[in-house]
Amino acid sequence: MRKLDIYEKDFHSYSIYLEKNFSGISEKLKELDCKEQKVLIVTDDHVAPLYLKELEDKIRSSFSAMESVVLPSGEENKTLSHIATIYEAAIAFGLQRKDFMIALGGGVVGDMTGFAAATYLRGIRFIQIPTTLLAQVDSSIGGKTGVDFQHYKNMVGAFHMPCLVYSSMHTLSSLPELQYASGMGEIIKHALIHNPKYLPYLMEHRQGLIEKDADTLLETIYQSNRIKKYFVEKDPFEHGDRKFLNFGHSLGHAIEKVADFSYSHGQCVAFGSLMALSLCAGISEDERKSIEELMQDLSLEVRCKKMDFESVFSAMKKDKKQNKDHLQFILLHHLCSPYIDEALEKETLEQAFYRFVED
Structure with a gap:
């Protein structure tokens, strides 16, 4: 326990x-x-x-x-x-x-x-x-x-x-495989925004996660809960740092809506996380590639089905997390160092979006 x-x-x-x-x-x-x-x-x-x-x-x-x-x-x-x-x-x-x-x-x-x-x-x-x-x-x-x-x-x-x-x-x-993978989308997100030791742990224990080993799962859930605890206690009503938990969610929620919820929430967070990582200058291509491979090993898709960016962008602007006329986007200076960017251009987001959309 x-x-x-x-x-x-x-x-x-x-x-x-x-x-x-x-x-x-x-x-x-x-x-x-x-x-x-x-x-x-x-x-x-x-x-x-x-x-x-x-x-x-x-x-x-x-x-x-x-x-x-x-x-x-x-x-x-x-x-x-x-x-x-x-x-x-x-x-x-x-x-x-x-x-x-x-x-x-x-x-x-x-x-x-x-x-x-x-x-x-x-x-x-x-x-x-x-x-x-x-x-x-x-x-x-x-x-x-x-x-x-x-x-x-x-x-x-x-x-x-x-x-x-x-x-x-x-x-x-x-749990069906897709629902189990959905949880992994949020777990990987936690590892990207906080606790530099967590992502290496997931990399090292991916086989135990694939096999649903009870001890590995208990430790993984505990570490994710610790991260959620950190942000919730610091900012209970999401006025500040708790917003960092929304990494991958701006595009993720919009994809979820435009896809008419045919993708699970965690899968959409995974899509959104990959798109956000591609916008982070402090994340190397090798780091992005290893994260993408981890997602694939844990049965997450890394390319979403073809959809219209204008529809996704419109849904993103209407998301409750947005601040008036400025898109709030969570990015990383480097792994486990999140910040809020309100100056991203629509064209920049579009390029990141299509990088992870099927042809």
Whole structure:
């Protein structure tokens, strides 16, 4: 087991636990003093058959009453209409302000449950139990919640910190290859922006990552969580350095939208990271090549399908991360030295984009 504590200013906010299975979760719930409270588990129709009953059996005695709601899976269902489904289930169950919601699933379920918890009765507590690699290293940590609106990713949302994050390695064994690779897109991004020892570790342990070795995965997720912790604690509401976590996201989110979400989020971050690296004067061609090879070894594509740059550029300008009329783009002085560039010309971005697009 590995543990990380997240602080807001000087106060403990919540803990992250990394375990090999669900065996320790009831013990961790004791620190929340939830024995007298109800809990609503929110999951989706992909995760529910795999892990819902197992989780229910482990935590039933930790709460006074328990219900679940199963949503349709997929980014296309990350909408306000499905948030209404969570509200309806919470009202029917009689969930009160001292009660809990649990997000059991990937990033979509986590973001939606967090947003529902942030807005139901003006805010109730929620627990993240991420079941995908992407969610375990990224979306379950830091309190960003939200839904997509008119195909714009996470356009409606709120900051609402979980009260506990519990990541189990055994849920990764059921991940399809594309979803597993998606998590690797965010992991590599972490290694590019912080901790100079992390990228060499990934290079050295790529075979263990390919084989989903539990010990290698636990250490990798722990190191990525440490990086996310560093930026979240430093800048909880993304006014400054936390923006560096958006490396690869400006073009990545736009590609994701223009491709109508046919690519996973982490895959689009990988595309965006390669495009951003090509704009970094302090990154050598050998470094770029080794990063590209690492991505390929971990089943990430390094060339996206042909699409119109004008559509991508238009989507990028409408992204919630942009600052008025200036495109905010995260670049690197060198590996693990990020900065914000607001002076990139459209033509420069276009050249970087087409470098990693199929002919």
